[in-house]
Amino acid sequence: MPELPDVEVFRRYLKRTSLHKKIKDVEVDRKRILKGITEPKFRKKLKNDEFKTADRRGKYLFVKLKKGDWLVVHFGMTGFFRYYKDPGAEPGHPRARFRFANGYTLAFDNRRLLGRIQYAGSMDEYIRKQKLGPDALEVDFETFSDALGRGRSTAKQALMSQKYLAGIGNIYSDEILFQAGVLPKKKVSRLTEEEKKNVFQKMKYVLEKSVQYKADPAQMPRTWLIPARGKGGRCPRCGGRIQKGKIGGRSGYWCAECQQ
DNA sequence: CTAGATGTTAAGGT
């Protein structure tokens, strides 16, 4: 799940449920998810603090703490939050739990343990060190065009490179290129100005709409690729066969009729 | 049983 739209939905969820509540304690079930800080230090830092607000860059969530520092959350391939009171509502793979004074818990669920929680002094500094590119929902066309203009990679790989453009992963890159009518394997060096503009426009459209759909494929229009992706089905627009192949080590889906 | 799954990153290559 977690690409830009998913993380934006998680950010809003956290803002809605977990701000301005005293953190009584933190439990870390699997310390592998902590990066750059030990469990005792992590617990000590958070105890009696509060989440003040939440920001985002690409797939990274930044939670500002009342005492001034930041929590940096990355969901990996299988992460999400759940806020609950009844222990029966706990998700299947909670790896960290923030216990609030009001009796509620925010759990960080992360089945495959590829997600990470870090502690950082500054959001900007973290982004710089991590070499994260501009957020895909914020980037302007000039910057986007430059990002796509460099290198010898394919369109799909360029969209997914967090260094030049932060937030797009395997699933949404397929959707954006499908709607833009561009083959994922097309080299960026061979994209015309018109194609770049179209990819840019469709990128904004797909990401904005997906946030509105709560990043839930069931809510997406049937003219989109995502709901049909991986089901070995037909193109929702032309009825042609959906193709599958490896692009940059990831499996991509596209329509050979609609995309060129 | 095996292969593959929404991501990042270290290590190796061009």
Place this chain on the structure above:
DNA sequence: CACCTTAACATCTA
């Protein structure tokens, strides 16, 4: 140097 590719990470499911 800048960029590209691959394997590994841990767990579950088709």
